[in-house]
Amino acid sequence: MTLEGYNRLESELRRLKTVERPEIIRALSAAREHGDLAENAEYQAARERQAFVEGRVLELEDKIRRAKVIDPSALRGKDIKFGATVKVVDEDTDEQKTFLIVGEDEADIKSGRLSITSPLARALIGKQRGDSVEVMTPNGTKSYEVLKVVFK
Numbered sequence: 001m002t003l004e005g006y007n008r009l010e011s012e013l014r015r016l017k018t019v020e021r022p023e024i025i026r027a028l029s030a031a032r033e034h035g036d037l038a039e040n041a042e043y044q045a046a047r048e049r050q051a052f053v054e055g056r057v058l059e060l061e062d063k064i065r066r067a068k069v070i071d072p073s074a075l076r077g078k079d080i081k082f083g084a085t086v087k088v089v090d091e092d093t094d095e096q097k098t099f100l101i102v103g104e105d106e107a108d109i110k111s112g113r114l115s116i117t118s119p120l121a122r123a124l125i126g127k128q129r130g131d132s133v134e135v136m137t138p139n140g141t142k143s144y145e146v147l148k149v150v151f152k
Contacts, residue, residue: 002083005106006069013060016053024050063105072100075151080124082116087148088124091132096147101125120144 001009024046031043072083080086080101087098099114101124107115114121123133124146132145 001067001069001103001106002072003069005103006064006067009060009064009067009105013057013064016057016060020053024053072151077151078128078149080127080146080149083151085150085152086124086146088144089147091143091145
């Protein structure tokens, strides 16, 4: 993953541990004061929230522990790979798009961050400027030509 993606995961983990956990503890404590826990909707909701947060904490800790941070600006070459910024043109509509190929947790298509596991990224991996790729989409097959590959 990129350093930005890594920092985003660390920030979320820190927020969950320092903000969410204490809020859940306060909510559980307040709900316990209302009596019978078996029929206490506030208590049940707080427990569900706690289960979600604890699961997410474990997931984030695992991802951070296994993360390999890659600096795209240190990469070189003509072939498309993780960290490449790729400019493509839709061969049917002539619409141009630019994508940064990132890890799954960093993907945000609206900001041009394309997951390495997406069909388009998988089709682009290993290609070079001038190559064409075909990708199956929900609306049928799309063809793209690679216009530019840079690492920045």
